[in-house]
Amino acid sequence: HLSLQQGELRPRDGFFVRILQAMQCSELLAREDMSFDDFLDRLPLSAEERQSARRMAEGFDAADTARASARALRTEWTGDILGDTPQSRPRDGYERLLAALAAGLPRERLQLQSPVQSVRWSKGSVQVAGECLGAPFEAHGARAIVTLPLGVLQQTSPTLGAVRFTPELEAKHAALQRLASGPVVKVLLRFASCFWEDVHAGRYREVSFLHLPDAEVPTFWTQAPAHVPLLVAWAGGARARDLASNATPADIVRAATASLQPLFGKGLEVARQLEGYHYHDWQQDPYACGAYSYVTVGGDDARETLARPLDATLHFAGEATDTAGEAGTVEGALRSGIRAAREVLAAAPV
Ligand SMILES: Cc1cc2nc3c(=O)[nH]c(=O)nc-3n(C[C@H](O)[C@H](O)[C@H](O)COP(=O)(O)OP(=O)(O)OC[C@H]3O[C@@H](n4cnc5c(N)ncnc54)[C@H](O)[C@@H]3O)c2cc1C
Incomplete structure (x- = not known):
């Protein structure tokens, strides 16, 4: 760093x-x-x-x-999460992880591209309805595990992505009010070369994170120890909200390269090194409504309450329900899924 x-x-x-x-x-x-x-x-x-x-x-x-x-x-x-453990990531991207999870399921049981619009439930019965590639679909079961992102669960109006529960999830209202889904701006910047490795006598060659506290985009990271011409630009919280509102992806990329520029002086124009970028607006994505969750004042038990099953019929998983200190992470999401699956397996038939 x-x-x-x-x-x-x-x-x-x-x-x-x-x-x-x-x-x-x-x-x-x-x-x-x-x-x-x-x-x-x-x-x-x-x-x-x-x-x-x-x-x-x-x-x-x-x-x-x-x-x-x-x-x-x-x-x-003060828990483990910020310890000195090295940064790690799936080398070929998260697709590999998803493929490994999906490989354990019979292909015909997996239905993707299917936004759910409503969930009708009573003890021992769940009926889910939505659209699959434009055509209506329904599914029934004795239980369901709800893994909607926090921001989607918090939607109260019938907007795209929102799910109407009947009866409403009253037992979750207080918890949903005590949690918030924070904004993040993350842009992948692909350059012609790892130019940062060659400047200043190779000083940045092994760098993982660059922190530019006063810049509009304050954090960048490389793919170290791999040497690839990719930098991730990152902002979170209020700065991400300000950056993303009323800005096009090109504006955000300009802000990112401009934030980096002071490190390289006049001899090297960062924007000219750029070959491509990828940006996704998680705040505006109706199936995300924010990046990941944090607890607001007085929300000590909000995650636990959100995670609690209803009538041994609706179970809840997803990063916001993690209570083991890993909320807001892939690890927390995976663990919560295992926890919810165990709850279902351990429960008596309803
Ligand atoms: C920009 C960004 C960077 C991150 N970086 C890291 C990181 O470096 N390390 C880390 O550990 N974590 C990181 N996270 C957090 C991590 O990605 C999440 O904690 C994790 O993916 C949450 O998993 P989940 O299953 O709870 O929710 P999601 O992965 O959001 O899954 C919820 C699913 O529900 C679907 N859905 C939504 N609405 C509906 C509907 N109506 N019907 C049907 N399906 C619906 C969504 O499409 C989505 O597929 C990052 C998150 C973001 C946004």
Whole structure:
């Protein structure tokens, strides 16, 4: 991790350790939860450290720090998730993971491209209706595992992607209000070469993350240890929201290359190195309605409540239901699926 400080890229110092220590030692949350902003304002930290902590909550958790639960962030940050474990990713992309999961299912049981519009349920009976490639479809069963993204579950009007439950999921209302789906901007930038490896006497050759705290797009990562001409540009939270609203994908790409430019001076024009890009707007995607979930003030038990089955008939999985500290991640989503499948298998016939 290299961070731009006073015009120079330097390894990140121990700022995060100091923030974690201050968060851990504080008694402020013993009685009640508060917003992460309020919590930070009361911790013995420098203005710079506060700012770094806010940016971390925005960038990593996609959280609005005025709404995010300080308790939830403290629990998450002081857990394992930010440990020194190396970054890892499926080398050939997540498609491989999905293919491996699908391989365990009979092909004819897997129905894709089928947005669900309604779920009618009563104890021991679930009827799902929607469209499959433009044609109506229905499915029936004794139970269902609902894995809709949080943002979709929160939709209350009959918009594209939204699912109407009959009867309504009243037992989930409070939990849904205490969770939020944060915004993220992620752009894959494909360049003509790994030009960053050759500049400044090879200083950035092995770099994984570049942090540019004041830039419009503040985080970039390479595919290290692989040397491929691809950089991922990333912004989360308020910055992502501001960046994505009223901007075309080309505007966002321009903002990303402009954010990188100061690292390379006048001798190298980053935008001219660009050969292609991929951008997806998760906020506007009606089947996502945001990137991933965070807990808002007072939502201590929101994930647990969301995960709880209803009448041994509707089960719930998906990253927002993870209670093992991995919410907002692929790991959390996978684990929640295993948990829900076990619940179904362990339950007596209804
Ligand atoms: C930009 C971005 C970057 C991320 N980076 C990382 C990362 O580096 N590491 C990490 O671990 N995690 C990362 N995550 C988070 C991770 O992708 C999620 O936590 C995980 O994919 C959630 O899985 P899920 O099954 O809960 O939900 P999803 O993967 O969202 O699956 C829900 C499914 O429901 C479908 N759906 C929605 N509405 C309907 C409907 N009406 N009918 C039928 N189907 C519907 C959707 O199409 C989708 O396929 C990132 C997320 C984003 C958006």
